[in-house]
Amino acid sequence: KQEVTQIPAALSVPEGENLVLNCSFTDSAIYNLQWFRQDPGKGLTSLLLIQSSQREQTSGRLNASLDKSSGRSTLYIAASQPGDSATYLCAVRPYGGSQGNLIFGKGTKLSVKP
Amino acid sequence: SAVISQKPSRDICQRGTSLTIQCQVDSQVTMMFWYRQQPGQSLTLIATANQGSEATYESGFVIDKFPISRPNLTFSTLTVSNMSPEDSSIYLCSVAGTATYEQYFGPGTRLTVT
DSSP states (O other): OOOEEEEOSEEEEETTOOEEEEEEESOOOEEEEEEEEEOTTSOEEEEEEEETTOSEEEETTEEEEEETTTTEEEEEEOSOOGGGOEEEEEEEEESSSOTTOOEEOOOEEEEEEO | OOOEEEEOSEEEEOTTOOEEEEEEESSOOSEEEEEEEOTTSOEEEEEEEETTSOOEEOTTOOTTTSOEEEEETTEEEEEEOSOOGGGOEEEEEEEEOTTTOOEEEOOOEEEEEO
8 A cells, every 4th residue: 555754744944945855655656746835724736746757857946856766755945935834745646546546645844934 | 737716715514514515627627536634634535526427436435425516527516414523624626637647736625513
């Protein structure tokens, strides 16, 4: 059974710092991996999608990497800003199963202090 | 990408009542997905709503508790029936891109059952 773990559960950093969020998954048979941002009480915003054949994706100050063989992904945020404060969720799409069945981690709650 | 709207954004309901959540997508999609996020937990897929056929429910979720309608290719409803405090969650509607399977989410409906 696929399980997704995110470490740390919470992170507080001063503004301007570069940071890394970690995501690990137990089964490497994935179609893709997606990083989301969730603001308190809100829905999810897609940040980056990495297909299983890709190693990394970049969007602005965000860079996500994928090492499928070791079951790991990282989300790198450069020059963090208070507006980056949110919960960051990692989700994998396993091969097989229902099309919408993303397996989510519990998230990392990020707080960026001014 | 897809733009998804949900109604209501939040509600407070009494035990034993039912609530119907609406989801509207700005483009035609074959499948729409309903997720639940219980407090402090990761997202879990409830069911897949297919236009013109019965919804497909994940293990642990049943049609009597979570009836779903899918009258056309841009709209779906999820009803939470005979509610108990354990149903207090954020309910999210979602669709997936057909080329990349990137998943998109609505803003969510925050339900509190008293």
